[in-house]
Amino acid sequence: MTGTPDTALVPFVSLPDEIRLLARTQGERAALVCDGETVSYAAFDTFVDRCAAALQRDGVAPRDVVAICAQGSIAYAVAFVGALRAGAAVAPLSPTAHPDSLAGMIANAGAGLVFLDAEVQKALAAAAAPPAVRTVRLDTKTGQDAFDSWLAPAGTVPEPVAIQPEWAFNIIYSSGTTGMPKGIVQSHAMRFAYAHRSISRGYGPGAVTLISTPLYSNTTLVSFFPTLGLGGTVVLMPKFDTKRYLELAQQHRATHTMLVPVQYRRLLADPDFDRYDLTSFQSKSCTSAPFAADLKAEVVRRWPGTLTEFYGMTEGGASCELRAEEHPGKLHTVGQPMPGHEMRLIDPEGRELPPGSIGEVVGRSPTMMTGYYGQPDKTAEAEWYDATGERFIRTGDIGRFDEDGFLVLMDRKKDMIISGGFNIYPSDLEQVIVEHPDVIEAAVVGVGSERWGETPVAFVTLREGAALEPPSLMAWANERLGKMQRLAAVVVVDALPRSAIGKVLKRDLREGFGRGLA
Template sequence: MLDAPQPLLPEIFALHGRWRARSPALVAPQRTLDWQSLDRSTNRIANALIGAGARHGDRVAMLMSNCIEMAELIVGIMKAGCVAVPLNTAISAESAASMLADSGAVFVFATADHAARVGAIAGIARIEVAGEGAPATAGWRGYADWLGGADAHPPAVPVAASDLCNIIYSSGTTGEPKGIVHTHGTRVAWAYDAALALRYHSGARTLLVTGLYSNISWAALLGTWLSGGTVVLRHVFDVADTLATIARERITHTAMVPVQYQRLLDHPQFWTTDRSSLQAIMSVGSSLPLATKAGLIETCRCDVIEVYGTTEGIITALDPEDAEGHLASVGKPLPGVDLLILDDHDRPLGAGEAGEIVGRSRFAMAGYWRRPEATAQALWVDGAGRTWLRTGDIGRLDEEGYLYILDRKKDLIISGGQNIYPADIEAVLMQHAAIAECAVIGVPSPVWGESPLALVIVKDAEAGDGEAIKHWLNERVGKQQRVAAVEIRDHLPRNPTGKLLKRELRAPYWPSV
């Protein structure tokens, strides 16, 4: 019998280096790599790690802005049999030290703009990726010097599906960040399912403007590369640069968070940009407001695909063919994914009933790194002994199986014993012509326990009358959903993937919590 196991990503990329040698794999402002060059450069990284003493399963951290070197490192670390630990570039020096200690990293790579946040730590080699010819920060070794004359031949390191591939730390929007672990088998499943859901192909040119530390970016990067396509990488998200890149690079695919799409639609240059090359765009990270979703469908003339998922591993997609009549939903589970809605006593609910979303899929995490109790809390075992992943999100399934997200379980407002979903109120607020962004939180009420409070950013300061907006809103929502007040804000805190930090918004109102 022919022994032909499922190839993992390191082998797939090596095969692209052989069979797609001269096709472009990675495009950045200063440099373009074809598949053969990417294969050779990532082999050099793997061999340099091994030569520097890295062992199978060692953790290798990265605190880096988007650049070719980080994309290469992700693959090189895989090829070395090590575990990639990409760190959020917005974290503090204290958080960086905590995550490095928690992961047990033995190497850390940083770009010059982030190196200052990583102090000397015993047992961790520090390598800095600086500009060409620029000296490394004191105490760091320069990347070019570290890479040196490392061999470009394939490293002799077997990688198994059960081996750990990466640890991606959660955003911390609902508590202390946890290291989410994926195996190589899980990661290649992510890539296959991303390619299927987002319609990547060998001619795809995928624009990446989200940070390479996030699972959003990993799904788009590895899904495109699995298909043999080209990734066009930008250093940061800038509206004008993004629009210019779409036109200049003939972008076919991209993955962004809702607030980025909204800023594109609001920019005057959007209407004069040549967007004719776009084939499919993905929105992920948080719910895409209906007006934004409808605006993208109407103006981009391409497949607009809203994806719901967690880094831990559940995913649904609203396909463009299903958008009409189901625009408010986040679609159906991908093939092989199963969903249930549970009540507060972990009993499955029927169609139309709201409860916690749980799911099963082949790309579920292996667990939280060194957090067995947190891992156990994230799982639910049904009567048949099958294990499901808890999402912490509240949703409902309709009769046809379309999933509707209502809110985060921890964001739920309980007022007078009634459940109020902030997302419902936010959806109405976003219909107001003067509002650019909004958030609804629960604040203490001596009568009801909690009452909704709306925090809004207005498009024009002269239009920012909180009382008038409150009156407008309360005429349009249910009696229990009426807000106690509307506060005008200049800024709403978000993490780098666009999620509102509601814990920060609530904190001043709940000082004793």
């Protein structure tokens, strides 16, 4: 399936140069707000200059890599854009990564300098092979390695760097739920194209974007950089909290936000949600995890402004867009391919499938990754080429297109359960289980079975005060499921394990379940 071509032709300007221009044209406007501190575009540009000059002083050259691993803050934003202004690529890393994994990512990126905080500094020291890199602390204003002390003196201007569109902007590392994380390289051209496409959703000088997801995640960066590059204001929440989110949204008259499904669910479940004035919202977005149709409908009904779901990968390939208000009958889908994006379906042997089939989703677009950093073999595994030699990125997701060209996702390829030779899609089972009035969420995984090879097990969270017992829920669900779909067990948990951006960690559920079932 192909989206309508994107015909907008805008001359490339790098993000640091856009920030420079904004500092001159709207210098007094707030660029960043965090923990009660506000930084104007003029002040932000000055800090970025000092950071870029300090990096150049320390030997960081264009196309080198700088890593950042810390909680979101104004200093984090300065370090990120400062590194870009020096011509370097940035590897934003998760502070929650295992120390050995963190050290491995720094080594893979070839970063010679890491911006971090006290917790990450301690974690790196505990790694099996601590990296021999310079570190700068973003969370303190005192000490030799403190960010403020490390910055070049006020008024310092860096040597100008002519940033090229094809240069690496950032290296985003995958979550690592299936092994060592892979570094996904995205170019300046890709970030520029995405930011300017965001104008259609109201990003610009009047935008106030409330951000509550981590800055190392592409989920966050797709709203963070369009806001800054187009002259809006970013309100940063270092840690998500429902009450604080609603307070900040009302206080700053937020117009835009990108949240993951679990955050939408928690916000709407807050007993005070409807008391807050959220009428300033123009555009709300969601990505990164399955977004239930009933939850989308509730967001549309109770929260002003448009709701857009995006489906895609950090690797690029292609993305789908679902504008919920415009397509109330398609909330079970993830929408249609975006302008300039193309998607196809392939079978396990890599053969393209005809319309109406179920298969693995592959896609191509102007926002495809260059490749996995330093891992050409992994890059090749992620690519698929059609008969004409066009390059596509494999998503690992199984889906089908309906008669109107909307993509219906079945499941992750690696999460599909093969039981007795039959393919079972966990999402089909999860959809049935959450119809029970006492169930909030469900995640189904396949566990080993001597008889079937694999068999489905459901992990569920229940509504407060519910007295539902696992055997009763299993019997209720199995009455509504097909013979080959029936659950072998139900496990009630307080919460489903999730990554920092809300993805359910099904591998943790499988491993935690223990031995297989007969």
